[in-house]
Amino acid sequence: MRYSWNLTSTDLTDLVQLRLQPVPVLPIIFVPGIMGSNLKSKPSGRDKGTAVWRLNDVAGSGKPLGLAKEMIFKKAGERQAALNPSTTVVDNEGALPSRPAGSIRSQAEYMARGWGEVGEASYHSFLVWLEEALNSSTKSHNRKLEETLKAAFDNNGHALGAVKPFEPCHVSDINQALRWHYPVYACGYNWLQDNKESAQTLKKRIESVIRAHNQGFGQCEQVLVITHSMGGLVARACAQLQGMAGRIAGIVHGVMPATGAPVAYRRCKVGMWDEDYKAGLVIGNNGQDVTAVFAQSPGALELLPSGQYNNHWLRVKDPSGTDMLPPIADPYEGIYGIKDKWWGLIKEEWLAPEGGTNLQWTDAVTNIRKAKEFHASIINSYHANTYGFHGADPKQASFEHVEWRMKIGQSPTDGSRPPNPQSVMQMSPQAARIEGSTPEYVGGQGKRSHYELHAAKQDGSGDGTVPASSGRMPAGAANVKQWFALKGFKHEPAYKDDSARVATLYAIVKLTAQAREPKRAGA
Template sequence: MKRSRQAEGFVTPTEDKIAQVHSILPRRVLPIIFLPGIMGSNLRMKPERQRQMGRENNIAWRPDSLAQSKILLEGDAAMRQLQLDPGLTEVDEYDPLNNPTGAPNESADERHDVVEVKLWYTLGVGIDTPLLIDDPITAKSRRTKDQKARERGWGEVFFDSYQELLETCEQRLNTAFVRGRLNRWWKNIVNVPPANWQASAQPPLAPLDEKTLQQAVKDCWFPVHAMGYNWLQSNRDSAVRIAERIRVLIKRYEEQGFQCEKVIVVTDSMGGLVARALIHPNIGNLKDQVLGVVHGVMPATGAGAAYKRMRCGFEDPGINSMSPITSVTAKVLGNFGPEVTAVLGNAQGGLELLPSQAYGDHWLRVTHGSKTLLSLPKKGDPYREIYKVQGKWYSLLREEWLNPAQIEDGPTFQKTCELLDKAKAFHNEIQTTYHPLSFAHYGADPNRSAWHQVVWEIDAKAKVLDIETLRIEIDDEQGKLRVNNSPAEFECTAPFSVTMQAPSDPGDQTVPLHSAEHQLHSGKFKGIFRQSGYEHQDSYKDERALQSTLYSLVRIAQNMEWAKR
């Protein structure tokens, strides 16, 4: 039942001329929906896989837990394949009623206990708001602000990476003005030139003035929700599920007596692909309910790092990483090619991060001294020219790495090719899809090199007969090959080394500027921030990324036109 507004007044003597003031709390709600990146959503195993692996709980992926990360860290490729199976995993949602932890002695709150909210509001309001405030101890079915945050999905995502973003958006948008005066924190944004956050000159952006901010946030709450998705599965399927969750959320706020018509979406990395599918008319079909989108570090056309990591494993972010957990995360998914391929080679979501046709030609190269001996793709189709090529030393897929667990009727080269066909179709479907009210920030840092071009370098002293027919004798699975000419009987030649070169293109250590820049070249964005100073996974811990995000959210919110009620 919808609640109406109520007010109380007092009868006073006629001599009392003091006005009675009643503050009416807003009943409008414009939720902020956060979509994390690959490896940014927590996953759990389905019961049958938990039983098969003999686990006490059903955690499949939870990088905030060092204990659980250590289990994967010490596991081999076969164990990773079983634990991170796209068909036998799902998002680890918070559900205290049904408690789906797979462990009889672990409650939902214990599973999600990393979510401890460290924010406060400078507002004298009660609990009849969407704010994250503890219920009074006298309340029936009392909930703490931590539990409320978990209900909003904050425990579904990699909290160490995203806590600062979630709390900053929640606190600052809902307390921009206190007693009619601008909150001091907003002086970091109001009247500040967007160039301070490395805004691109085109499209031009004007500083945000106080009046515009006030009008954008007036009479409205901005509750922040996080929605995880199974990053092992197709981003298309994830978008369909997220669309349904958003429709349910809007309806729930309406049933609670709020006016809720649209949402704003904020994304990280792969989450940007999900958001683009979310608004696509043939996928999520949610464009009318999404007011605007803020994209962070999105691999708009893919990333060369996806090829590199499937062949050579994840690199350690090392001393440039802001967070020690980021380094552990890379090692957990696999520092060796077979470990990564056993997971991402069987996961359509992972394959959808490979460079698409829109990425362009000649990004996979084989060099020998000053000469380029091979440069692919040549005809605009990396799926046919690289990913689905069988038996070549430079192919994406080492077939023997796809099914280390030896699952009966399990992964095969052909099945992965079918996933690649679907990835190609998805890439092409969303290629030009961007919300008309979009903003973006991404790494353009020459000191945070990423793989736009992926280069195999042949030993300068090697004698190469035919670059296409080299055969691998030894693969250290981290980017160093020992190869020889084939067939060997044509000429007696010595084996020689081929080495994966370090990244050399500007970016954020994962997404190259070349891919992110597709957003700028599309001409569809209202604002673009080409930033430096952060590593991909830790981008939302960077001050400029956070401030440009808040600026972008206000610019989107100022376009909201509420229906009259």
């Protein structure tokens, strides 16, 4: 805590007693999305570990160009060996802001708050903005905060797409919120591992932050949690752990894939080259590169459509447009764990690329089972005080479904007759010549084939990654107090958008009103 007062003249030497009241503290802990935490190899002896995934901004580009240069030439086996959940941990030595912000005065404070654990390029501008928005003590700043909230939510909140009946921020709400101190923290986690384990990481961070703010003049009983994307799944799992529901005053979810995202399946099949080539240089531009990491990572598999998602999200259409794949009620057994059909999630040969971890089919099945168990554990489970927003923008095309379209190919030169489309549905990845891109080919050699299998492009609205149906799913839950359907941003930089930031501020003000006043504060 910092206090200031005017000094008296040096002529006045009377003893002055300054009484400082305890200040209620409500720390904010930001939880990033998948690939949003810096990772390094596990330390061993004197070896402190080597960075394997560090999202530093390069030359103000707003992009992790250094990471891109490292990943662009890595083959599937090298990616698999480096990004192994068993041999990696969170790296807290990522870049830190160079200037003070809000209540933070030094890089040592940024480090202590966990900012070095999360991607600078993706998140630091938002964290700096949030720290300054909440922790400036000037009257002009407080007035600006009040004006921002009041102006943004005119017309019953419809300007920001409030999904539920809207309760505006009253002056009394804002004045109450301004009594608190909101130190902004970040909590990185190993996004390769099961999100159940990451929930434990968040639990430990919450407990340590509360302890740290029960010293001196600050008093603290709870925290607020703000999440991005998969971080929302981590926070939901954390809120279920013993004692956490009471330690968390509320959660704000941003662009959370509440029931998964079909694009995760598509990337395993064909990579990202036709979706976002530049991002694919890092994540993988073909199915082999993506699958090598994805299949060994329970956290990544937990982004697949869950059993709660539309059971006909995967479609295969013959040349006449007839859908040949019926709805699949259990995607874990019927899509993700099936290896003898070309449309299954994983081609077995891609599990053990040269130079990799020699992943076996049984290992992948075990990880799929973990994903199923995790999905079941958080289904319809939200903290009692939950707010959030999702992308609902028709201009940000997203995959509500993944559709394979079978087209008549350029006939093979060997004169062989084409199989009927239903026979193609029964083919293995090997028989169908699945090679990790689109189109794939059936029969023949090269581009001469009986059929071409095209993975169709986006078919719905959203934020470019999470489809609107998955993003808005929490809005119907009883524990969700308010939810906003927003437009104008892509998935990864969602918190750089003004409407997302104002919705977050609104949620913080409302959640502060529900927070427990620390017992000794004001005593």
